[in-house]
Amino acid sequence: MWREIANREAGKTRPNSFKSRVTSGLSSDLQLSNHKDIVSPHRGSVNSLQVDLTEGRYLLSGAADASTAVFDVQRATEYEGGGAIAKHRHVFAIDKQHRAAHKFAVSTAIWYPIDTGLFITGSYDHYIKVWDTNSTQVVMNFKMPGKVYRAAMSPLATSHMLIAAGTEDVQVRLCDIASGAFSHTLSGHRDGVMTVEWSTSSEWVLVTGGCDGAIRFWDIRRAGCFRVLDQSRTQLGRRLPVLRRSMTNKKKTVTGNGAKQQLALGRTPGKGSVKLRMHPGLLSTQDRATAHYGAVTGSRVTEDGMYLLSAGSDSRLRLWDIESGCNTLVNFETARLQTSKPIQMATSGDSRLAFVPCMTAVKAFDLWSGETSMVLRGHYENVNCCWFSSQDQELYTGGNDRQILVWSSSKPHEDVSVAEDGDNWSD
Amino acid sequence: MGDKSESSGSRKRRRDEADEEEEKTEAAGDADEAPSLEDSLMFSDTLVALRIMRAQFPRIDKVAIEPFVLRSQLYSSVKDRTQVDRELETLKRENMLRIFKLNTGQDDHAIMFLEDYLNQIERVTKRLEENKKSDTEVLEWFKKYVIDCKLEPSIDHQELCLLLSNGGKVKDEHISLLINAGLLTRQLIDPNMYWFAIPNIGSILKGLSQGRKELLSLLKRRRYKEMMLAPLEKKRLRLSPLDIRFHLRDLIGSGHLKTLCTPTGLVVRVSKD
Numbered sequence: 001m002w003r004e005i006a007n008r009e010a011g012k013t014r015p016n017s018f019k020s021r022v023t024s025g026l027s028s029d030l031q032l033s034n035h036k037d038i039v040s041p042h043r044g045s046v047n048s049l050q051v052d053l054t055e056g057r058y059l060l061s062g063a064a065d066a067s068t069a070v071f072d073v074q075r076a077t078e079y080e081g082g083g084a085i086a087k088h089r090h091v092f093a094i095d096k097q098h099r100a101a102h103k104f105a106v107s108t109a110i111w112y113p114i115d116t117g118l119f120i121t122g123s124y125d126h127y128i129k130v131w132d133t134n135s136t137q138v139v140m141n142f143k144m145p146g147k148v149y150r151a152a153m154s155p156l157a158t159s160h161m162l163i164a165a166g167t168e169d170v171q172v173r174l175c176d177i178a179s180g181a182f183s184h185t186l187s188g189h190r191d192g193v194m195t196v197e198w199s200t201s202s203e204w205v206l207v208t209g210g211c212d213g214a215i216r217f218w219d220i221r222r223a224g225c226f227r228v229l230d231q232s233r234t235q236l237g238r239r240l241p242v243l244r245r246s247m248t249n250k251k252k253t254v255t256g257n258g259a260k261q262q263l264a265l266g267r268t269p270g271k272g273s274v275k276l277r278m279h280p281g282l283l284s285t286q287d288r289a290t291a292h293y294g295a296v297t298g299s300r301v302t303e304d305g306m307y308l309l310s311a312g313s314d315s316r317l318r319l320w321d322i323e324s325g326c327n328t329l330v331n332f333e334t335a336r337l338q339t340s341k342p343i344q345m346a347t348s349g350d351s352r353l354a355f356v357p358c359m360t361a362v363k364a365f366d367l368w369s370g371e372t373s374m375v376l377r378g379h380y381e382n383v384n385c386c387w388f389s390s391q392d393q394e395l396y397t398g399g400n401d402r403q404i405l406v407w408s409s410s411k412p413h414e415d416v417s418v419a420e421d422g423d424n425w426s427d
Numbered sequence: 428m429g430d431k432s433e434s435s436g437s438r439k440r441r442r443d444e445a446d447e448e449e450e451k452t453e454a455a456g457d458a459d460e461a462p463s464l465e466d467s468l469m470f471s472d473t474l475v476a477l478r479i480m481r482a483q484f485p486r487i488d489k490v491a492i493e494p495f496v497l498r499s500q501l502y503s504s505v506k507d508r509t510q511v512d513r514e515l516e517t518l519k520r521e522n523m524l525r526i527f528k529l530n531t532g533q534d535d536h537a538i539m540f541l542e543d544y545l546n547q548i549e550r551v552t553k554r555l556e557e558n559k560k561s562d563t564e565v566l567e568w569f570k571k572y573v574i575d576c577k578l579e580p581s582i583d584h585q586e587l588c589l590l591l592s593n594g595g596k597v598k599d600e601h602i603s604l605l606i607n608a609g610l611l612t613r614q615l616i617d618p619n620m621y622w623f624a625i626p627n628i629g630s631i632l633k634g635l636s637q638g639r640k641e642l643l644s645l646l647k648r649r650r651y652k653e654m655m656l657a658p659l660e661k662k663r664l665r666l667s668p669l670d671i672r673f674h675l676r677d678l679i680g681s682g683h684l685k686t687l688c689t690p691t692g693l694v695v696r697v698s699k700d
Contacts, residue, residue: 212616232579237513288583288619288620293534329513331502331508331509331512335683369509
């Protein structure tokens with residue numbers, strides 16, 4: 001390690017390659033952390049985890065007993081085992097005793113992306129609440145038509161502060177914090193919406209996955225979705241650079257425009273009615289392509305915004321190329337995935353590994369070859385959510401056994417952990 | 428190639444053959460480029476595995492059916508699953524085989540070579556012509572227009588009528604005939620979409636799901652939930668017309684069973700997850 005640092009100092013290795021070598025070394029060797037422990041106050045299964053995006057310091061968790069807790073993952077509250085194990089208790093926790101707390105399970109808890117002064121929780125009691133962190137009071141309340149499965153805010157947004165909410169209702173609603181009202185709804189799904197994610201490359205693009213198996217891309221400035229992912233539209237791996245690309249996808253998808261052209265040829269289809277000229281946004285509702293054979297239970301956009309990983313209740317994971325809308329046919333070996341609850345997946349910082357909760361274990365897959373590189377077994381029951389912190393190269397997972405586990409590399413860190421000051425001498 | 432497959436007996440040797448073929452023949456070119464003629468003359472290793480398994484398909488006396496291979500069987504006999512998926516996609520686009528979605532589970536797919544599928548349709552056509560006098564020209568239109576054009580496992584009603592009307596005027600009775608012949612099945616979720624299906628496969632699918640359950644329960648009843656492969660292969664399943672090698676490959680590929688190497692041979696164990 002010292003030799004590598006000396007090389008970097010002398011200029012023999014470039015800083016970027018040094019950094020990526022260190023981070024990939026740490027993230028490829030994850031085990032149950034032997035120096036860090038999070039003491040979870042929850043009495044129900046942990047449904048959602050998120051570390052804040054600004055500092056990477058506070059972990060927000062939402063659980064099925066309607067409680068929400070915030071942990072500081074960088075400074076421990078106490079030390080055990082002679083300073084070897086850092087215990088992190090909650091900075092504060094909101095449970096059912098709170099006046100304005102949720103009544104049923106909290107299914108999603110996310111930080112306001114700009115700073116940690118606000119956080120948003122969504123629950124099965126049909127409400128989305130916006131909380132002030134310092135005073136732990138509810139600032140805003142949005143009532144949804146059904147159980148809230150997921151809420152998301154765009155990390156890139158500079159001109160809007162919309163919360164996209166996926167509920168068991170077929171419409172995706174956008175709630176505006178600035179005005180306290182709903183800004184608009186996106187319709188097109190034919191069943192509840194289990195996963196909602198904002199794109200990491202554009203502040204206007206939203207990706208939703210529904211219980212009908214469809215994944216739709218919405219530009220919130222326009223009506224209707226502009227792309228529906230179809231699992232039969234495939235491409236073999238990464239797209240080639242523009243000059244050498246050859247279009248191997250021969251057949252055209254049947255869209256509303258296609259039907260209009262065919263009608264013009266004078267043939268009427270057997271049972272169908274003549275299509276009225278529809279708004280192009282509404283035509284997307286006719287598109288019934290499915291991305292999975294069951295419900296879409298989890299989705300994750302990679303950091304560079306180019307690929308989407310989706311998990312379905314048909315126990316398949318699919319990797320999609322967002323720009324071309326094709327299935328890249330990478331096969332991730334999963335025997336079973338949870339089907340009733342949405343799962344939260346994570347990708348490592350350089351998008352090399354994907355962490356997916358598969359029943360009681362969390363499997364780390366190599367994103368492009370689909371091989372299982374690590375199986376992390378530690379939870380006693382099903383794992384619901386995981387979050388990879390790229391600052392510390394650590395993985396936090398939460399499951400039905402009410403625990404939040406920390407997985408980190410077992411190599412000793414260079415900076416010595418702070419030990420308690422045991423004697424009476426002043427330092 | 429055919430002789431070699433007939434003579435060697437054990438499943439493990441078959442898998443070793445598939446692995447050898449993997450090392451000998453490269454996969455058909457760089458998968459990203461458009462397939463050229465010289466690439467499609469070479470065997471990709473998924474293709475070798477498909478041909479070998481097709482040759483091993485058990486003969487069933489009661490039902491006349493052409494051999495098909497399940498996707499999970501391919502996963503268990505070729506190491507890299509992504510490569511299997513991509514090669515299947517290339518072969519499908521080259522019109523060498525067709526993939527059908529089965530209703531025996533969440534993600535079951537059956538792969539059949541195109542010649543076999545067309546033979547199966549011929550058989551069904553002949554049987555229908557003998558039995559009733561209703562016009563079977565729809566089956567001809569189906570073969571000529573729909574199968575060539577539509578490569579996915581499902582088709583929606585509008586497009587089906589449009590493609591069939593290339594042959595003549597389409598009536599509702601025609602679609603009913605196709606469904607009765609077993610070539611199409613309606614989707615449960617969406618009344619306007621149909622799955623392509625293999626005719627006469629019903630009893631075999633029942634045998635498939637019952638055979639899976641029987642084999643799994645056989646292993647689960649044992650004390651340590653495992654058994655040596657050699658004696659396991661010799662057993663016969665009561666409820667399934669398909670042989671045990673078929674079911675073993677399928678269950679290993681779908682992850683319900685796993686194999687371990689021991690000094691005395693391969694052991695098959697129920698995987699817990």
